[in-house]
Amino acid sequence: MKLTGAQALIKSLEMEGVEVMFGLPGGAILPVYDPIIDSTIRHILVRHEQGAGHMAEGYAHVTGRPGVAIVTSGPAATNIVTPLCDAYMDSIPLVVITGQVPSAAIGSDAFQECDTTGITMSVTKHNWLVMDAQDIPRIVREAFHIATTGRPGPVLIDVPKDVSMQMMDWYWPNSVDLPGYKPTTVGHPRMIKEAARFISESRRPVIYAGGGILKARAAEALRTLAEMTGIPVVTTLMARGAFPDRHELCLGMPGMHGNYTAVTAMQKSDLLIALGSRFDDRVTGKVPSFAPEAKIIHVDIDPAELGKVRRPDVPIVGDCRQVIQELVKAIEAMGGADSQPDRTEWMAQLRQWQKEFPLHYEQSFDEGGALKPQYVIEQLRDATPDDCIVVSGVGQHQMWTSQHWKFDYPYTWVNSGGLGTMGFAVPAAIGAKAGMPDRMVWAVDGDGCFQMTAQELVTAAAERIPVKIAILNNAYLGMVRQWQEMFYEERYSEVYLSPDLPDYVKWAEAMGCVGLRVERPEEVLPAIEKANSIDDRPVVIDFRTDSSEKVYPMVAAGHSNDDIIVDPAHGEGGR
Amino acid sequence: MSPSAATPAHHTLSVLVENKAGVLTRIAGLFARRGFNIYSLAVAPTDDERFSRITIVVDVESKPLEQITKQLFKLINVVKINELDPDESVERELVLCSVRAGAGGTRGQVIELVQVFEGKIVDVGPDQLTVMMAGTPAKVDDFEELMRPYGIIELQRTGRVALPKLERQAPRLRSVSGKVG
Ligand SMILES: Cc1ncc(C[n+]2csc(CCOP(=O)(O)OP(=O)(O)O)c2C)c(N)n1
Ligand SMILES: [Mg+2]
Numbered sequence: 001m002k003l004t005g006a007q008a009l010i011k012s013l014e015m016e017g018v019e020v021m022f023g024l025p026g027g028a029i030l031p032v033y034d035p036i037i038d039s040t041i042r043h044i045l046v047r048h049e050q051g052a053g054h055m056a057e058g059y060a061h062v063t064g065r066p067g068v069a070i071v072t073s074g075p076a077a078t079n080i081v082t083p084l085c086d087a088y089m090d091s092i093p094l095v096v097i098t099g100q101v102p103s104a105a106i107g108s109d110a111f112q113e114c115d116t117t118g119i120t121m122s123v124t125k126h127n128w129l130v131m132d133a134q135d136i137p138r139i140v141r142e143a144f145h146i147a148t149t150g151r152p153g154p155v156l157i158d159v160p161k162d163v164s165m166q167m168m169d170w171y172w173p174n175s176v177d178l179p180g181y182k183p184t185t186v187g188h189p190r191m192i193k194e195a196a197r198f199i200s201e202s203r204r205p206v207i208y209a210g211g212g213i214l215k216a217r218a219a220e221a222l223r224t225l226a227e228m229t230g231i232p233v234v235t236t237l238m239a240r241g242a243f244p245d246r247h248e249l250c251l252g253m254p255g256m257h258g259n260y261t262a263v264t265a266m267q268k269s270d271l272l273i274a275l276g277s278r279f280d281d282r283v284t285g286k287v288p289s290f291a292p293e294a295k296i297i298h299v300d301i302d303p304a305e306l307g308k309v310r311r312p313d314v315p316i317v318g319d320c321r322q323v324i325q326e327l328v329k330a331i332e333a334m335g336g337a338d339s340q341p342d343r344t345e346w347m348a349q350l351r352q353w354q355k356e357f358p359l360h361y362e363q364s365f366d367e368g369g370a371l372k373p374q375y376v377i378e379q380l381r382d383a384t385p386d387d388c389i390v391v392s393g394v395g396q397h398q399m400w401t402s403q404h405w406k407f408d409y410p411y412t413w414v415n416s417g418g419l420g421t422m423g424f425a426v427p428a429a430i431g432a433k434a435g436m437p438d439r440m441v442w443a444v445d446g447d448g449c450f451q452m453t454a455q456e457l458v459t460a461a462a463e464r465i466p467v468k469i470a471i472l473n474n475a476y477l478g479m480v481r482q483w484q485e486m487f488y489e490e491r492y493s494e495v496y497l498s499p500d501l502p503d504y505v506k507w508a509e510a511m512g513c514v515g516l517r518v519e520r521p522e523e524v525l526p527a528i529e530k531a532n533s534i535d536d537r538p539v540v541i542d543f544r545t546d547s548s549e550k551v552y553p554m555v556a557a558g559h560s561n562d563d564i565i566v567d568p569a570h571g572e573g574g575r
Numbered sequence: 576m577s578p579s580a581a582t583p584a585h586h587t588l589s590v591l592v593e594n595k596a597g598v599l600t601r602i603a604g605l606f607a608r609r610g611f612n613i614y615s616l617a618v619a620p621t622d623d624e625r626f627s628r629i630t631i632v633v634d635v636e637s638k639p640l641e642q643i644t645k646q647l648f649k650l651i652n653v654v655k656i657n658e659l660d661p662d663e664s665v666e667r668e669l670v671l672c673s674v675r676a677g678a679g680g681t682r683g684q685v686i687e688l689v690q691v692f693e694g695k696i697v698d699v700g701p702d703q704l705t706v707m708m709a710g711t712p713a714k715v716d717d718f719e720e721l722m723r724p725y726g727i728i729e730l731q732r733t734g735r736v737a738l739p740k741l742e743r744q745a746p747r748l749r750s751v752s753g754k755v756g
Pocket of ligand 1: 476
């Protein structure tokens with residue numbers, strides 16, 4: 001069968017089971033947009049290519065399937081660099097297709113030419129410049145394989161216009177031939193035994209669960225391990241939901257804005273069982289003083305993570321689910337729960353910290369009492385189904401959401417962790433809803449973040465993707481304001497945004513959404529309930545929240561986790 | 576000490592890569608963005624046309640060798656990496672050097688040195704000679720130092736290439752990590 005390169009590309013995507021892709025056409029990708037008309041794949045037309053990339057990420061986060069975005073050359077390719085980098089940092093499987101100028105024009109500074117593979121080399125797991133249409137099925141097959149296996153990540157295929165128009169003989173490869181790509185998935189049995197022994201000897205262990213648990217679909221296995229051994233679990237920003245927050249062994253989020261117990265439990269532990277986590281600086285604080293007495297078991301599918309920051313005592317390269325299952329077997333062989341030492345003292349210490357240093361805020365219902373962002377989040381949490389998908393932007397609102405939500409199911413929390421990309425929430429929520437249309441999807445966004453990508457609500461309205469957006473409008477680039485307040489003597493430099501410029505309600509309405517405004521605590525719940533009842537278009541609620549509220553606890557950048565600052569309004573300040 | 580002498584902080588990696596467009600960029604880019612330093616680099620096709628071999632001398636004072644090899648290995652086109660221990664490998668480098676050597680003056684001395692080092696005169700000008708010499712990197716260092724007093728006009732070294740010594744009893748080739756074979 002003879003096909004054009006463009007037809008082969010779309011057919012290859014269909015062969016890979018792609019259901020939806022996010023994109024925007026232009027000159028160099030024109031030939032590829034023609035067969036889209038006849039394809040089974042749903043195309044969602046975005047308003048900015050960055051939106052396409054983040055939508056693909058949101059889709060991938062909640063479905064576990066690779067997100068697909070398709071854009072043209074030059075400015076469109078550069079517009080999608082941010083989502084590629086975001087996906088690279090958070091190990092999100094993406095397949096991005098870019099148009100390129102005709103191959104004969106490459107290198108001539110042709111109209112809308114840019115060196116897409118060069119620019120994206122450092123933010124993709126791999127990329128390809130296709131020079132022959134005959135290679136397209138093979139490359140698409142390789143691209144999906146690489147994006148979704150091992151440590152997942154984004155890949156990019158750059159397709160010159162003439163290659164899209166070139167005729168090729170259709171085929172579909174039934175395997176990939178990549179001599180340099182063989183991820184290790186099975187953990188070393190001796191190391192797993194060793195890990196079981198370390199666990200059975202530890203009095204103060206903590207499971208340090210990272211995003212790799214979700215990537216490996218290992219939440220069930222993790223729960224089995226924790227319950228069998230009785231070991232408490234912290235879930236990093238990327239792993240919220242990987243272990244139920246309401247579980248008695250869950251300590252919540254560690255790190256710069258983690259809760260006191262999670263941070264301090266790691267600091268004082270004698271064994272950290274790092275599962276799919278990477279000792280990120282936002283978790284460790286100052287590395288030399290991080291968990292000084294802890295031995296380390298480190299499980300990761302990416303060998304380069306082992307020893308990158310902290311040398312593990314027991315390094316295990318492998319898929320988290322496989323390794324945890326084997327670890328459970330190894331512990332069972334040693335006697336299961338009976339093999340575990342008495343840890344009542346440790347657990348009592350943790351309970352004590354939890355009691356002494358809970359998350360704290362106060363909502364006043366008096367006339368003139370400012371609306372607290374944490375109150376909004378808790379009301380939203382309690383008024384939505386447990387499996388509601390929550391997406392956030394980057395800033396204070398992100399930290400408050402991660403702290404105050406109760407994540408009891410995996411894949412209910414979508415955020416930009418590694419790159420911290422403002423503007424992530426709106427498009428990622430749209431992508432998540434496109435992937436999980438039957439689930440309720442709320443984005444909790446900052447006023448600053450919202451203004452970066454809000455135009456994608458036009459996409460959502462046009463495509464009938466009814467996401468709901470709660471803007472925690474504190475009139476500031478709040479997180480930056482917080483740092484200026486705490487570390488720059490309250491010298492506020494370029495962080496004021498204004499609460500009513502833009503008018504978020506009018507803006508929402510102009511984009512085909514319902515817009516609501518909330519100023520008082522009593523209005524919070526009715527507004528949320530109204531939003532929940534609307535299912536035919538997106539809803540935006542402008543919550544006017546307290547500008548002066550800060551995120552606590554906090555470990556200042558570069559400081560030791562021992563120097564955690566709890567809310568000064570709570571207790572004597574400091575620890 | 577010669578500025579070019581490979582110190583103990585240097586390690587030689589022999590990297591087998593797929594012969595695909597952009598492989599060298601991927602490797603150089605990885606070194607740049609991860610803060611690894613390349614001391615020298617030599618690339619050429621192997622006897623199997625699908626693969627090329629890159630010999631990289633890395634400066635491990637910047638980052639531990641283990642991180643460098645692990646990150647390199649994540650590149651899809653990197654097939655195999657061997658760390659070549661200088662004691663257990665054969666290393667060679669070639670240098671071309673144009674040096675002042677006037678007919679009535681130092682020319683005789685330069686020619687003599689080239690002969691001592693088993694080098695060759697590859698070009699002759701009225702006041703200059705271009706000479707070539709190949710040997711172990713240390714020997715090339717020595718040669719360069721001895722040429723310097725005569726007045727080096729231009730000098731180009733290839734960077735080292737290396738292969739493991741042939742096996743006699745125990746295997747000497749330490750495979751850092753191998754995805755094939
Ligand atoms: C694209 C981008 N630019 C700048 C930053 C730096 N930054 C981090 S948080 C933040 C403030 C975010 O403001 P807003 O969305 O209003 O959230 P808030 O902190 O007020 O909740 C900024 C500017 C960033 N993370 N991303
Ligand atoms: Mg704000």
